[in-house]
Amino acid sequence: MLNLKDVHVHIGKLHILQGVNLQVKPGECAALLGRNGVGKTTTLRAIMGLARRSGGTVEFEGFDLASCEPHEIPRRGVGYVPQGRGIFPNLTVLENLCIGLPGRRDLEREEYVFGCFPRLEERLKQSGGTLSGGEQQMLALARCLMMRPKLIILDEPTEGIMPRLVSQIRREIHRINQAGVSILLVEQNVETALKLCPRVFLMEKGAIVYNGTAHELKSKPEIVRRYLGLSKQ
Ligand SMILES: Nc1ncnc2c1ncn2[C@@H]1O[C@H](COP(=O)(O)OP(=O)(O)OP(=O)(O)O)[C@@H](O)[C@H]1O
Numbered sequence: 713m714l715n716l717k718d719v720h721v722h723i724g725k726l727h728i729l730q731g732v733n734l735q736v737k738p739g740e741c742a743a744l745l746g747r748n749g750v751g752k753t754t755t756l757r758a759i760m761g762l763a764r765r766s767g768g769t770v771e772f773e774g775f776d777l778a779s780c781e782p783h784e785i786p787r788r789g790v791g792y793v794p795q796g797r798g799i800f801p802n803l804t805v806l807e808n809l810c811i812g813l814p815g816r817r818d819l820e821r822e823e824y825v826f827g828c829f830p831r832l833e834e835r836l837k838q839s840g841g842t843l844s845g846g847e848q849q850m851l852a853l854a855r856c857l858m859m860r861p862k863l864i865i866l867d868e869p870t871e872g873i874m875p876r877l878v879s880q881i882r883r884e885i886h887r888i889n890q891a892g893v894s895i896l897l898v899e900q901n902v903e904t905a906l907k908l909c910p911r912v913f914l915m916e917k918g919a920i921v922y923n924g925t926a927h928e929l930k931s932k933p934e935i936v937r938r939y940l941g942l943s944k945q
């Protein structure tokens with residue numbers, strides 16, 4: 713479904729992505745893990761057309777995303793929840809939710825999304841900036857769901873969020889995946905990632921250095937230690 717082949721990104725003189733190969737199959741839930749600064753966010757931005765590629769291809773359902781403008785990519789079925797959430801603080805919850813949608817409100821979809829995140833329905837007229845961090849994360853995910861994505865790309869959705877909301881967000885990601893939406897998740901919390909994602913990619917210095925199942929990885933603590941460090945276990 714999503715296929716990155718030998719993707720390179722240069723920023724200025726820095727060679728940030730040095731040939732990333734990564735695949736997400738239909739219905740799969742995959743994690744992309746690695747230490748700070750190895751290029752996880754840049755990989756996601758390269759998929760979404762937000763970081764300019766200097767080599768390689770990104771295909772989604774056999775279609776080369778390089779021929780799309782960045783704003784067309786969500787319409788093709790790829791949703792993106794960026795690191796830091798990207799909520800518009802001065803718009804209301806409802807306005808934030810509907811921002812990517814053309815024309816009329818999609819009430820049927822809103823009902824589904826509020827079923828996932830009832831807290832948001834209680835706060836429709838509240839401005840985005842006054843939501844808690846966890847609520848903003850839910851709103852970012854809800855906004856992405858409004859576009860009926862086939863694949864959702866999430867960049868550290870539980871960063872800096874209190875444990876009670878973390879488990880709710882984790883549960884919703886699992887439910888969304890169970891409903892048939894593929895997931896590519898960047899996550900600092902290795903335990904969360906391995907619980908949620910049967911497929912794991914490990915990244916180091918701008919390239920994928922390990923691709924295997926979470927099950928395999930659990931029996932290889934030396935690999936986890938080498939690429940993720942003890943502090944993240
Ligand atoms: N616009 C930019 N200008 C200069 N350097 C950049 C830019 N964007 C990213 N980088 C560098 O590219 C490298 C990879 O950054 P990236 O944000 O992809 O890492 P990451 O794996 O997501 O890290 P983290 O876990 O901290 O979020 C870092 O060294 C970063 O400093």
Ligand SMILES: [Mg+2]
Nearest residue numbers: 752753754795
């Ligand atoms: Mg990042």
